[in-house]
Amino acid sequence: MKRVVVTGLGVVSPVGNDVPSFWQSLTEGKCGIGPITAFDTTEYKVKIAAEVKDFDPLLYMDKNEARKQDAFSRYAVAASAQAMQDSGLESGSNIDPFRLGVYIGTGTGGMQTFMQEAGKLFEKGPGRVSPFFVPMMIGNMAAGNVALKFGAQGPSLPIMTACATSTNAIGEAYRTIKHGYADAIIAGGSEATVIEMAVAGFTNCMALTQNTDPASASIPFDKRRNGFVMGEGSGVLVLEEYEHAVARGAHIYAEVCGYGNTNDAHHMTAPDPDAKGSSRAIQLAVEEAGMQADDEIYINAHGTSTPLNDKTETKAIKLALGEETARKAHISSTKSMTGHMLGAAGGVEAIATVLALKHGIIPPTIGYAEPDPECDLNYTPNKAVKADVTLGISTSLGFGGHNGCLAFRKFEA
Numbered sequence: 001m002k003r004v005v006v007t008g009l010g011v012v013s014p015v016g017n018d019v020p021s022f023w024q025s026l027t028e029g030k031c032g033i034g035p036i037t038a039f040d041t042t043e044y045k046v047k048i049a050a051e052v053k054d055f056d057p058l059l060y061m062d063k064n065e066a067r068k069q070d071a072f073s074r075y076a077v078a079a080s081a082q083a084m085q086d087s088g089l090e091s092g093s094n095i096d097p098f099r100l101g102v103y104i105g106t107g108t109g110g111m112q113t114f115m116q117e118a119g120k121l122f123e124k125g126p127g128r129v130s131p132f133f134v135p136m137m138i139g140n141m142a143a144g145n146v147a148l149k150f151g152a153q154g155p156s157l158p159i160m161t162a163c164a165t166s167t168n169a170i171g172e173a174y175r176t177i178k179h180g181y182a183d184a185i186i187a188g189g190s191e192a193t194v195i196e197m198a199v200a201g202f203t204n205c206m207a208l209t210q211n212t213d214p215a216s217a218s219i220p221f222d223k224r225r226n227g228f229v230m231g232e233g234s235g236v237l238v239l240e241e242y243e244h245a246v247a248r249g250a251h252i253y254a255e256v257c258g259y260g261n262t263n264d265a266h267h268m269t270a271p272d273p274d275a276k277g278s279s280r281a282i283q284l285a286v287e288e289a290g291m292q293a294d295d296e297i298y299i300n301a302h303g304t305s306t307p308l309n310d311k312t313e314t315k316a317i318k319l320a321l322g323e324e325t326a327r328k329a330h331i332s333s334t335k336s337m338t339g340h341m342l343g344a345a346g347g348v349e350a351i352a353t354v355l356a357l358k359h360g361i362i363p364p365t366i367g368y369a370e371p372d373p374e375c376d377l378n379y380t381p382n383k384a385v386k387a388d389v390t391l392g393i394s395t396s397l398g399f400g401g402h403n404g405c406l407a408f409r410k411f412e413a
Contacts, residue, residue: 004177005411006253007184007245008087008238009351010079014050014231014338018082022348023355026363027384031337033214033229038194046208048217049194050231050339061149068132069145070110071192075234075344076142077149080104080186084150087238087250089184091151094248099183100152102143103173104236105159105166106190107343107398108198109139115197142190142234154182162398163302165189166235166346167406171259173239174406183244188236188347199230205269209305218340220303220333220365221310221379223372228304231339235347237354246413254354254392258407260284269399271308275316281403282320282395289407295391297325298362300353301379302397303333304340309397311374316395318377330387332380336366346396350406353392357410362387 009019014032016022025032032050041047057066057074060081066074080102084090091097113136120128135141140158147156155176159169166189173187193199202208209227211217218229245252260281266272291297302313318326334352335341341348356362361384368381392408 002178002180003242004174004239004256005242005245006237006256006354007240007250008083009253009354010082010086010236011234011348011351012052012055012075012079013233013348014052017052017055019351026334026337026352027361029337029364029366029382029384031214031366033217033339036194039196044199044203045210046199046203047212048214048229050229051194052233068136070113070136072106072110072190073142073145075192076104076190076236077145079188079234079236080146080150083186083236083238087240089238095183097151097153099154101155101173101176101182101185102147102152103157103159103169103185103187104143104146104189105169105343106139106142107160107162107165108191108193110137111193111198112195113137115195146186150186152186155185161402162400163342163345164396164398164402164404165343166350167394167396167404168261170237170239170346170350171261171404171406174256174259177239177241184238184240186236187239188234189343190234191342191344192232193342194230194232202230207306216367218305218336219367220305220336221372221375222368223370225305225307225310228306229339231341233341233348234344235351237347237350252411254357254408254411256406257409258285258289260405262403264401264403266401271312271397273312275312275319277401278313278316278397278403279319281405282316282393285393285405285407286320289391289409291391296387296389297329298353298356298387298389298392299329299331300349300394301331301333302395303335303365305335313395313397314375314377326377329378330362330380330389331377332363332365334363346394346404350394353394354408357389357392357408360386360388
């Protein structure tokens, strides 16, 4: 089996549109949540979201390319461009195009495009629907556009597992390289759902908080939590086979060392209260990673700020690691700052986990004020802490019962 390492990172997020600003925001506890500016919320119960700010797609593509892509694809191309530049990989130069893959997914696809074109259909008739409607809307086009831009002709797998999408994409990319089917894969996810239809839908299924105070709206593991805050953006990592990376002198951030993928088979949207599936995903990842008794562990939790998720995830961590190890682990939910980025969440949170390993800093869970007896672990409240972390874990749990967990190790040659 091959070793797999991380050689490139890229992010577009509510707290920064590149990796340095993203990481600085996380370590400083900066909140990316605010009043929705994308549309008029007068008739909506939900008034706030974690929007991407000041994003310029023309830094990464020309106007013609940009107008033919939905926002979720533009975010993915931007994050991938950052990650590829960071990695130093160039298809046809230092990597075989057929050994470079793209595993980028989305939870919803081109929902903005769907809304716009549906409006044209109903108001002006079928002849006014854009010929680019289908290629802009379908969920695989982020991966397709990234492959096109970077000449990646190897394995390609756009994954759609709701909020576990990015984690599953990165995990499956890891397995593909580990088993020798690719030398490098651009992996992660993207989402652009701060729009009328998505906000209305998630509001009516009782998932979003109706709190209008950005400072106390996304408060994972806090007793006052009552729903998540919609986020958007993209998180992309370049995973690479270790020997291939070393041979070209690549900078290595961390080693990917474990992956778990399960399903609750319990309910369409609610997690299994017994946490059997989610704990099993964590257990599979840490077993593959070879977790040791002396490991200093950081867990970037799914931590959505919903009543059910946070207490269930707390139970899952205890079941997977054992009570003693769970209580010693550093845990935080960066969704307290980024909101819930849905299909992009696992990508940006994997990046946060990798950077925590690299820099020895645990980003905080901000807004935490009232402990919940059912959430009784160390959630790194409000301020970042220094810790010599050796094992990083990132968990993602999605509608449909999907559970994903990634394990990373501090890199040692």
